[in-house]
Amino acid sequence: MSDQTDLIAIAGLTVKFGGLTALDDVFLKVAPNSVVGLIGPNGAGKTTIFNAISGLVEPEKGSVSFEGKNIDWPKPDELAKLGIARTLQGVGLFSGLSVLENVMMGADSHNKSNFIRDMLGFSPKFEKQLEDRAHEALAWAGAAHAAFLEPTELTYPDSKRVAIARALVMKPKLLLLDEPAAGLGQDEIDQLAALIKQLKRQCAILIVEHHVDFVSEISDQVYVLNFGKVIASGDFNTVKRDPAVVAAYLGTNVDGQEIGGSHA
Ligand SMILES: Nc1ncnc2c1ncn2[C@@H]1O[C@H](COP(=O)(O)OP(=O)(O)O)[C@@H](O)[C@H]1O
Numbered sequence: 001m002s003d004q005t006d007l008i009a010i011a012g013l014t015v016k017f018g019g020l021t022a023l024d025d026v027f028l029k030v031a032p033n034s035v036v037g038l039i040g041p042n043g044a045g046k047t048t049i050f051n052a053i054s055g056l057v058e059p060e061k062g063s064v065s066f067e068g069k070n071i072d073w074p075k076p077d078e079l080a081k082l083g084i085a086r087t088l089q090g091v092g093l094f095s096g097l098s099v100l101e102n103v104m105m106g107a108d109s110h111n112k113s114n115f116i117r118d119m120l121g122f123s124p125k126f127e128k129q130l131e132d133r134a135h136e137a138l139a140w141a142g143a144a145h146a147a148f149l150e151p152t153e154l155t156y157p158d159s160k161r162v163a164i165a166r167a168l169v170m171k172p173k174l175l176l177l178d179e180p181a182a183g184l185g186q187d188e189i190d191q192l193a194a195l196i197k198q199l200k201r202q203c204a205i206l207i208v209e210h211h212v213d214f215v216s217e218i219s220d221q222v223y224v225l226n227f228g229k230v231i232a233s234g235d236f237n238t239v240k241r242d243p244a245v246v247a248a249y250l251g252t253n254v255d256g257q258e259i260g261g262s263h264a
């Protein structure tokens with residue numbers, strides 16, 4: 001059940017792809033201005049949760065409510081209006097547009113053709129406002145210097161920053177980040193952690209990530225998914241000792257330390 005303190009509440013969510021049950025009766029909540037980490041082995045169903053929230057896959061059962069209202073099967077523009085933004089696993093910037101234009105598109109539901117159509121119809125005042133917001137979002141994400149580059153000219157860490165800026169431009173209430181630290185070095189992961197801690201003052205964040213030190217540092221709550229089921233949830237230090245979690249991570253703790261003394 002959702003209560004008034006939840007920003008988003010997922011209840012009994014079940015998603016099937018043919019014979020494969022990708023999500024099996026998943027319950028998950030995110031409170032406003034909190035960071036919730038979603039971890040679990042590859043194929044556990046983490047991205048599918050994002051896809052179900054954003055209306056890209058149709059659940060077999062269950063519900064997603066946002067600020068107390070059901071949002072089953074939202075269209076991209078509805079998501080944006082609700083205040084939910086996501087980055088894609090990988091980066092997904094459009095070449096042929098500047099970084100700034102890519103970020104401006106974030107305000108238009110990640111839809112290139114709509115964006116261009118709407119751009120032609122935009123009033124100069126609106127376009128200027130959008131441009132200002134895109135600059136602001138780039139600054140937030142630590143990529144102000146990249147505004148006038150093409151996506152192909154970006155370093156990999158900058159392309160990740162730009163992807164976050166694109167999600168921030170619409171000032172979301174909930175930000176969904178899918179593996180934002182993938183492929184980053186330790187310094188860049190530390191910068192990302194600092195950014196997320198700042199962003200939390202403005203929005204809630206649901207984050208899928210494999211770097212468990214990073215997840216433990218930034219998350220208020222962690223959910224562990226395995227074979228489509230939530231096998232544990234709570235604060236990271238409790239969850240990492242949960243026997244089901246230890247088993248899912250094949251005898252190592254989620255933070256990579258071997259457990260048990262036999263190999264010590
Ligand atoms: N569109 C799809 N069609 C068929 N199978 C899918 C689709 N999306 C995901 N899956 C399958 O669902 C399971 C969960 O995938 P996913 O949510 O991407 O896992 P994770 O993000 O945790 O690695 C995997 O077995 C994956 O192959």
Ligand SMILES: [Mg+2]
Binds near residue numbers: 046047048089
């Ligand atoms: Mg994934």
